[in-house]
Every structure is written in structure tokens, then in C-alpha cells.
Amino acid sequence: MDARFGGGTRHNAHVTAAALLERQQLPAAARVVVKVGSSSLTSPDGRLDPERLRALVEVLAARREAGGQVVLVSSGAIAAAIGPLGLAARPRDLATQQAAASVGQGLLVAHYTRAFAEHGLRVGQVLLTADDTVRRGHYRNAHRALTRLLDLGVVPVINENDAVATDEIRFGDNDRLAALVSHLVHADALVLLTDVDALYTGPPSRPGSRRIARVDGPADLDGIDVASRGSAVGTGGMITKLESVAIATQSGIPVVLTSAGQAAAALAGDDVGTWFAATGRRTSIRLLWLAHAAKAHGRLVLDEGAVRAVVDRRTSLLPAGVTGFEGEFEAGDPVEIVGPDGVVAGRGLVAYGSDEVPRLLGRSTSDLRVELGAGYDRALVHRDDLVLVRRRR
Missing domain, CATH: 3.40.1160.10 (Acetylglutamate kinase-like)
Structure with a gap:
């Protein structure tokens, strides 16, 4: 866009x-x-x-x-x-x-x-x-x-x-x-x-x-x-x-x-x-604000497969597709979602704080549910809380 x-x-x-x-x-x-x-x-x-x-x-x-x-x-x-x-x-x-x-x-x-x-x-x-x-x-x-x-x-x-x-x-x-x-x-x-x-x-x-x-x-x-x-x-x-x-x-x-x-x-x-x-x-006024007016508190770095899923298929962002993160943020804060090339693909409201993210990276929701319990199997960013800022491929 x-x-x-x-x-x-x-x-x-x-x-x-x-x-x-x-x-x-x-x-x-x-x-x-x-x-x-x-x-x-x-x-x-x-x-x-x-x-x-x-x-x-x-x-x-x-x-x-x-x-x-x-x-x-x-x-x-x-x-x-x-x-x-x-x-x-x-x-x-x-x-x-x-x-x-x-x-x-x-x-x-x-x-x-x-x-x-x-x-x-x-x-x-x-x-x-x-x-x-x-x-x-x-x-x-x-x-x-x-x-x-x-x-x-x-x-x-x-x-x-x-x-x-x-x-x-x-x-x-x-x-x-x-x-x-x-x-x-x-x-x-x-x-x-x-x-x-x-x-x-x-x-x-x-x-x-x-x-x-x-x-x-x-x-x-x-x-x-x-x-x-x-x-x-x-x-x-x-x-x-x-x-x-x-x-x-x-x-x-x-x-x-x-x-x-x-x-x-x-x-x-x-x-x-x-x-x-x-x-x-x-x-949604929230999505308009998120796309154009929100100040990102950090960023989540995705692998190429996760970028395709989020951008082309409009899926939620799961921990398995995230390879790294930057910044300090709390659950509910706006963050940028970037690909491995550093290009911003979207913005979203993150469901976890930055102190929780390291143990989630690259792991499937089923594994997280078994190890950490119910509640840790949710998306990092739900698709309803995510806006794209570049065109689909």
C-alpha cells in the first residue's frame, strides 16, 4: 500500500x-x-x-x-x-x-x-x-x-x-x-x-x-x-x-x-x-489507527513462510513463524511485523509481553500448550488485530 x-x-x-x-x-x-x-x-x-x-x-x-x-x-x-x-x-x-x-x-x-x-x-x-x-x-x-x-x-x-x-x-x-x-x-x-x-x-x-x-x-x-x-x-x-x-x-x-x-x-x-x-x-477505527497513527513499541521478525501466511492468506501470526524480536512491549501494544529482509509487512497488537516472547519463538502452539499450559497456545498477533502495510504478492 x-x-x-x-x-x-x-x-x-x-x-x-x-x-x-x-x-x-x-x-x-x-x-x-x-x-x-x-x-x-x-x-x-x-x-x-x-x-x-x-x-x-x-x-x-x-x-x-x-x-x-x-x-x-x-x-x-x-x-x-x-x-x-x-x-x-x-x-x-x-x-x-x-x-x-x-x-x-x-x-x-x-x-x-x-x-x-x-x-x-x-x-x-x-x-x-x-x-x-x-x-x-x-x-x-x-x-x-x-x-x-x-x-x-x-x-x-x-x-x-x-x-x-x-x-x-x-x-x-x-x-x-x-x-x-x-x-x-x-x-x-x-x-x-x-x-x-x-x-x-x-x-x-x-x-x-x-x-x-x-x-x-x-x-x-x-x-x-x-x-x-x-x-x-x-x-x-x-x-x-x-x-x-x-x-x-x-x-x-x-x-x-x-x-x-x-x-x-x-x-x-x-x-x-x-x-x-x-x-x-x-x-474498524482501531485498525485505521493501527495502520496510520500508532507508534510501534517493537517489532517481530518473521521467516519467509510466515510472511506469506500473514500477507497472502491473512492468517494470524503464530509463534512458530517468528525468528526474533526487537524492543520492549507489553501485551496489547502495537508492534511492526517484518520479514527476514527487514521490510515491514504489517502492524499488529501483540498478545504477549516482550519478556514472554523469547521462550515462544519458533515453537508450535501444541508444544507450547503441553509445556506451558493453556493460554500459551494463542497467536502472537491475531488476524483481527493485524493490518497489512504492503501489497500482497
């Missing part, structure tokens, strides 16, 4: 209704997730720009007044605190980021509350961590809370809970968060607003670069230069945005990528930005 874009079959009979949505139908979409980056809400000096924020709110309020539901995933909390805390730039260390997020989140939501109130709309702040999209209880609670907010006519304003998130459990950027939230709330489409107006064949400033109006699959991205960095106040560049596109589109949710200045035109279905067609069907 191309890491930049979701794989899958576009015409699968099980593709959801969202997957059938085309750009011109976007004005009629019942529920849309809109993500805005820090650079779209701040002035050149890194401070929150209330006028930019109000301009976006005006567009979203018009959408609500037309009968559509909107979920807003907004960056900007840390950027909002740069000025009040006297910081020269976005902090790099986690502790200062958390402190800035704590200060800035209140400022950001206060601005949104006032701006939406001018249109007679209420907002509800929702702070999420990665656990809220992968752990079943947390996921169901988040889904229930967001659905109820929408039913009450409230505009949810979502951000990562940066004040408590750690490097191990964070989404990494709000692009990924927005894609997972789109799945969580059963959105019809995702609109990613950034500091460029579309995906281009190269850096937009490079002579000869041209806008890509539509992407239908991985082949459409061959040869595209997306290595440019994001803005000074944001965390993501085009690479992270395309990774987020992959999460959404392979889950049956089309994506529009454009600038905040073209948000109204994008929501109206106009030919602006880049339209990424849905390529897959809805899948």
Missing part, C-alpha cells in the same frame, strides 16, 4: 454511501468534518488572528444555517499562547508544548465561542487523545458525546488534548486526528484547510508546478514532490496531510484539500483545491 494514499477497490459493493459522494454533491452532504491548521488562523508573527478565525466561522456558520452539520477540528491552541506567554516561537520540548496548549486552548475556544455566537450558534469543546479513538470504551463514549452535541445543534470544536498527551499516545498532528474523527462521527466528507490552496505537482512556488484537481488512487501521486515542510507555527506538511487523506479515503470518506480562503468555494462543490475520491470501505 502506498503510505501516502489509501488503497482498496473503488467499486467494491460494500463501499459506504460516503464513498459515492462526488465533489458536486458536497453541498448536500449531511455531515462534514473541517480541519483548519494553525497557519490559517495566525498572523505572520505567530499570534492568533481573530479576523482570520471569524472569516472561517462565517463560512461554517453559513453551512450550519443551510442545514448541514459541521465538526471543526482546529489547531491553534499552542500558537494562541505564543504571544501571551512571551515565547519567541512554537516550543519544541513536550513540557512547554503542554503548558502552552493549556493556556492557548482556553483562548482559542473563547474566540470560537464569541464568533459562532454572532451567528446564533453554540460550540462545544472536545479534547481527544489517541486512546479515545482506539480503545472501545473511549471510542463509544467519544462517538456518543459528539453525536449528542450535533443533535443539540452544537458545533463541536475538537483538538488533541496536548496538555496531557505524551509522545507515545499522541496523534502527532491534527490532520490525522481529523481523519480519525471523520470516521468516528460517520462524516460524509473531510475538508482539510491548509496554507496552500491545493496539492501541486511540485512546490507551488516552483515554475511549472500545476494544481492537481483530482486524485483517484495511488497511481495519481507517482512522481509528485510533497517533501516541503509545513509552516513555522504548525506541525504538519503535505506528507502528513496525504497520510491523513489515506486514513479517510480508504475508510470511504472523500477529502477536499485547499486553503482556508477557499473554504466556502470548497463546501459549495466548486472546482478548487484537490479532490481525493474515496477508495475503500469503512473499517
